[in-house]
Amino acid sequence: MTAAETSEALATPNWFVDHTWVIVLLPFVSAALTLFLGKRTPGKGPVYGILAVGTGLVMSLGVLLRFVQHGGGTYEGSIDWFRVGGFHLEAGQLVDGLTAVMLVVVTGVSLCVHVYSLGYMHGDARYTWFYVALSLFTGAMLNVVVANNLFQLLVGWEVMGFCSYVLIGHWWEEHENSSSAIKAFITTRIGDVPFLFGIFALVFATGFETSNILEIGELVEGGGASRALVATAALLLFAGSIGKSAQFPLHVWLPDAMAGPTPVSALIHAATMVAAGVYLVGRMFAVFAAADPFVLQTVSVIAGITAFGAATMAVVQDDVKRVLAYSTISQLAYMVAGLSLGPEGVTAGFFHLFTHAFFKALLFLGAGSVIHAVHSNSMREMGGLRRPMPVTFWTFLIGSAALAGIPPLAGFWSKDELLAGASHGHPVLFVTLLVTAVLTAFYMARAVMLTFFGEYRGHGHPHEAPVSMTGPLVALAGASLSVGFLGAPQLGAPFGQWVFFEQPHEAAFVPWVAALSTAGALAAIAVGVALYRRVREPDPVLRLGPVSTLLVRKYLMDDLYWKGLIRPIRDPLAAAVYWTNQTVLDGIVNGAATLAKAVAGLVHAFDLRVVDGAVNAAANTAGFTGGLLRYIQSGNVQRYAAFLFTGVIVLAVIFTRV
Amino acid sequence: MTAHEWAFAVLALVGVAAALRLVTASNVVHAALYLVVVLSMVGGVYLLLSAEFVAWVQILIYVGAIVILFLFGLMLTKAPIGREALDNQSRGVAALVALAVLAGLVYLFQEAFPWDGPRIDPSGGSAAAVGESIFARFVLPFEAVSFLLLAALIGAIVLSRKDDVA
Amino acid sequence: MIRLPLVLGFSAALFAVGVYGVLARRNAVLVLMGIELMLNAVSVNLIAFSQALGEISGQVFALFVIAVAAAEVGIGLAIVILIYRNRETINVDEVNLLKW
Numbered sequence: 023m024t025a026a027e028t029s030e031a032l033a034t035p036n037w038f039v040d041h042t043w044v045i046v047l048l049p050f051v052s053a054a055l056t057l058f059l060g061k062r063t064p065g066k067g068p069v070y071g072i073l074a075v076g077t078g079l080v081m082s083l084g085v086l087l088r089f090v091q092h093g094g095g096t097y098e099g100s101i102d103w104f105r106v107g108g109f110h111l112e113a114g115q116l117v118d119g120l121t122a123v124m125l126v127v128v129t130g131v132s133l134c135v136h137v138y139s140l141g142y143m144h145g146d147a148r149y150t151w152f153y154v155a156l157s158l159f160t161g162a163m164l165n166v167v168v169a170n171n172l173f174q175l176l177v178g179w180e181v182m183g184f185c186s187y188v189l190i191g192h193w194w195e196e197h198e199n200s201s202s203a204i205k206a207f208i209t210t211r212i213g214d215v216p217f218l219f220g221i222f223a224l225v226f227a228t229g230f231e232t233s234n235i236l237e238i239g240e241l242v243e244g245g246g247a248s249r250a251l252v253a254t255a256a257l258l259l260f261a262g263s264i265g266k267s268a269q270f271p272l273h274v275w276l277p278d279a280m281a282g283p284t285p286v287s288a289l290i291h292a293a294t295m296v297a298a299g300v301y302l303v304g305r306m307f308a309v310f311a312a313a314d315p316f317v318l319q320t321v322s323v324i325a326g327i328t329a330f331g332a333a334t335m336a337v338v339q340d341d342v343k344r345v346l347a348y349s350t351i352s353q354l355a356y357m358v359a360g361l362s363l364g365p366e367g368v369t370a371g372f373f374h375l376f377t378h379a380f381f382k383a384l385l386f387l388g389a390g391s392v393i394h395a396v397h398s399n400s401m402r403e404m405g406g407l408r409r410p411m412p413v414t415f416w417t418f419l420i421g422s423a424a425l426a427g428i429p430p431l432a433g434f435w436s437k438d439e440l441l442a443g444a445s446h447g448h449p450v451l452f453v454t455l456l457v458t459a460v461l462t463a464f465y466m467a468r469a470v471m472l473t474f475f476g477e478y479r480g481h482g483h484p485h486e487a488p489v490s491m492t493g494p495l496v497a498l499a500g501a502s503l504s505v506g507f508l509g510a511p512q513l514g515a516p517f518g519q520w521v522f523f524e525q526p527h528e529a530a531f532v533p534w535v536a537a538l539s540t541a542g543a544l545a546a547i548a549v550g551v552a553l554y555r556r557v558r559e560p561d562p563v564l565r566l567g568p569v570s571t572l573l574v575r576k577y578l579m580d581d582l583y584w585k586g587l588i589r590p591i592r593d594p595l596a597a598a599v600y601w602t603n604q605t606v607l608d609g610i611v612n613g614a615a616t617l618a619k620a621v622a623g624l625v626h627a628f629d630l631r632v633v634d635g636a637v638n639a640a641a642n643t644a645g646f647t648g649g650l651l652r653y654i655q656s657g658n659v660q661r662y663a664a665f666l667f668t669g670v671i672v673l674a675v676i677f678t679r680v
Numbered sequence: 681m682t683a684h685e686w687a688f689a690v691l692a693l694v695g696v697a698a699a700l701r702l703v704t705a706s707n708v709v710h711a712a713l714y715l716v717v718v719l720s721m722v723g724g725v726y727l728l729l730s731a732e733f734v735a736w737v738q739i740l741i742y743v744g745a746i747v748i749l750f751l752f753g754l755m756l757t758k759a760p761i762g763r764e765a766l767d768n769q770s771r772g773v774a775a776l777v778a779l780a781v782l783a784g785l786v787y788l789f790q791e792a793f794p795w796d797g798p799r800i801d802p803s804g805g806s807a808a809a810v811g812e813s814i815f816a817r818f819v820l821p822f823e824a825v826s827f828l829l830l831a832a833l834i835g836a837i838v839l840s841r842k843d844d845v846a
Numbered sequence: 847m848i849r850l851p852l853v854l855g856f857s858a859a860l861f862a863v864g865v866y867g868v869l870a871r872r873n874a875v876l877v878l879m880g881i882e883l884m885l886n887a888v889s890v891n892l893i894a895f896s897q898a899l900g901e902i903s904g905q906v907f908a909l910f911v912i913a914v915a916a917a918e919v920g921i922g923l924a925i926v927i928l929i930y931r932n933r934e935t936i937n938v939d940e941v942n943l944l945k946w
Contacts, residue, residue: 657942671784692856703867753923757930774869782862800848832917839924
């Protein structure tokens with residue numbers, strides 16, 4: 023269907039599409055309500071967030087229904103925010119198939135997390151504030167997904183960064199948590215600055231008229247901007263994605279962000295915020311497609327390095343959440359790799375984002391359930407939990423299988439499509455992704471074995487989680503089982519009708535790729551099960567000598583950043599600031615005081631010498647003159663009489679003759 | 681120069697000479713006697729100017745009473761005798777001032793009343809006119825002067841009393 | 847027929863001598879005598895003008911001057927005697943307590 027026909031189809035108003043912006047506003051409203059009324063509401067506040075996101079989910083399904091019925095198409099609506107000179111800033115919504123899918127993902131996972139946190143965060147000191155931040159975050163992510171212009175998107179982007187900082191540092195009393203929050207914020211910031219410049223470049227290309235996404239896309243496709251500008255803009259935008267989606271080299275914040283509560287990890291660092299970087303590339307794909315091929319090649323290289331490196335690091339982790347964190351980094355790289363394949367890869371990349379959101383959130387929430395039961399993150403202290411925690415066990419198992427790419431679960435379909443796409447003309451990337459898939463299966467098997475099988479090695483009393491926590495787990499497990507079929511080529515791959523670049527995508531099924539990946543995954547799982555059936559000390563993955571050390575030390579990247587970048591900047595900077603404060607600022611203050619004292623001294627001297635001097639001089643002069651004049655008083659009357667007579671005669675002469 | 685003027689000149693010269701001796705005498709009693717001469721000459725001048733009542737009053741009061749007063753004063757205060765004892769240090773300045781006064785006065789009147797101006801024409805006696813004038817026009821000053829004399833009298837008595845009187 | 851300037855000259859001379867007497871004498875009584883000379887000079891002046899102008903009030907004024915002079919001499923000598931009583935001297939140079 024062409025855009026014109028689509029627009030006509032959409033011209034018959036679908037109330038949900040028209041009111042997509044309400045979905046965005048609802049969480050902001052609930053955030054405000056929770057903030058002001060939360061503590062006084064019975065239950066302490068979650069009800070507003072749950073209602074808002076639940077309603078949002080229903081409305082998002084309504085929007086998606088539109089695209090299910092009529093296929094792709096784009097609907098845009100906006101209002102003028104303000105105009106400055108020739109620049110026009112608007113606030114609006116851009117709704118197409120991608121938007122609809124993202125809406126469902128965000129509201130769905132957010133609702134699960136809201137419900138899950140009822141149990142997980144129960145009794146927390148800042149329970150109400152937690153829900154405020156959750157709602158605020160959800161609103162910001164929805165804004166990013168729905169925005170029709172880059173500045174509006176940027177607003178949502180930055181608010182998400184702030185909420186991430188707040189939520190990671192929720193238990194900021196522990197120094198490690200607050201440090202992790204700062205690390206996350208600063209690292210994503212380093213990506214945000216180039217992103218901003220990318221936006222500026224694109225706005226400049228429009229002649230400083232607008233930052234509207236569709237208009238920029240048209241301009242770039244029509245050749246209205248120079249090739250150099252387009253390539254530069256694309257790379258700058260991608261830098262923002264590198265930061266937000268934790269790609270190499272800005273991936274270092276995501277593992278440490280696991281210091282936040284598990285629901286936060288599930289929502290923000292698995293399903294939604296980190297996916298925003300991928301979404302950005304997809305939304306601005308017109309720019310990437312119109313740029314020099316080397317841009318997409320660069321993206322491809324970075325994705326490959328990230329995917330492989332993160333998978334290797336996931337293998338040696340002891341903390342269950344860190345395994346999942348590195349896994350997330352690796353899977354995000356998969357999505358980026360899919361997008362880097364070009365227009366055909368857009369559908370594949372987003373399909374993987376779609377499925378990954380569900381099973382990664384499931385895995386995180388399941389890990390949270392385990393952590394909640396044994397009060398520890400360390401897999402060394404777990405084991406044999408499948409008996410006391412059956413629901414958690416089965417849902418976690420489903421999630422792990424989905425992640426490993428076992429058919430017919432969701433992950434298989436999305437990963438397979440990516441691999442199929444890579445197999446056409448991108449051999450290096452294909453091999454990298456394949457190896458990564460094998461590693462993925464292995465480390466998930468290891469995690470499952472260490473956590474749920476063998477004997478319990480810890481000191482707590484593990485028990486199953488309450489319904490508020492297991493409910494979302496079941497729901498997400500159901501999603502992991504089912505949503506994959508939306509992209510199955512055998513079933514017509516309806517997903518490709520909703521999310522595509524320029525042309526609806528017909529999914530191709532390459533049998534040998536599917537077979538190869540499945541076989542590799544199964545083999546890896548077998549190795550993992552065999553290795554970890556019994557407890558082995560030390561852990562086999564740590565017996566690989568220097569390789570193990572390198573992996574455990576995260577390829578020395580944290581050390582590199584710390585010693586090479588942060589300390590050399592921070593220490594001299596701190597010293598310089600301290601010096602400035604002591605010498606310059608205090609110097610100015612002291613100088614002002616000294617000056618005031620000097621002036622006071624001057625004034626005093628002036629007062630003494632000049633003012634008092636004048637007064638004293640007047641008195642002294644009077645005294646001196648009097649001292650001289652008193653000699654006239656001789657006491658001799660005849661002397662006085664002499665003066666008198668002289669005076670009289672003189673006056674008489676003067677008055678009569680003159 | 682008429683006869684009047686000759687007479688006047690004689691009286692005037694004697695009077696001025698006596699006055700000069702008055703202020704330069706080294707004996708106080710001589711000074712008092714010279715004062716008598718001056719006062720008498722002045723009285724004579726009054727007669728020449730046909731102010732006979734004033735002339736006799738002058739002789740009566742001045743020569744008759746005031747000089748006696750002076751003599752009593754001199755007697756009671758035992759003035760020292762001798763040139764240096766009677767004149768003070770500033771004789772020179774005093775002479776200068778006196779000459780200045782003389783010069784000034786002469787300068788003042790010689791223009792208004794030139795040498796060949798009108799002359800004094802002594803008329804007949806004027807006592808009747810004086811009496812008339814006093815008791816007609818100047819009664820009040822006359823009474824005031826009598827009060828003045830009374831006050832002076834009482835004042836002199838009070839001043840010269842001894843201190844131990846309550 | 848006396849020329850007026852003659853009389854005025856006589857009066858001026860007497861007055862000047864009286865001034866010298868006031869300023870140059872040490873004895874207080876002699877100072878008073880000088881004052882008497884001055885008063886007499888004034889009286890002469892008054893009488894002269896009285897005759898020259900035909901105004902009888904000049905003579906009346908001269909009479910009053912004489913009366914006042916008398917009063918003044920009386921008081922003056924009383925004061926002199928008082929001073930003599932207090933200080934054993936009537937040397938005007940030594941009566942100078944009001945000096946600086």
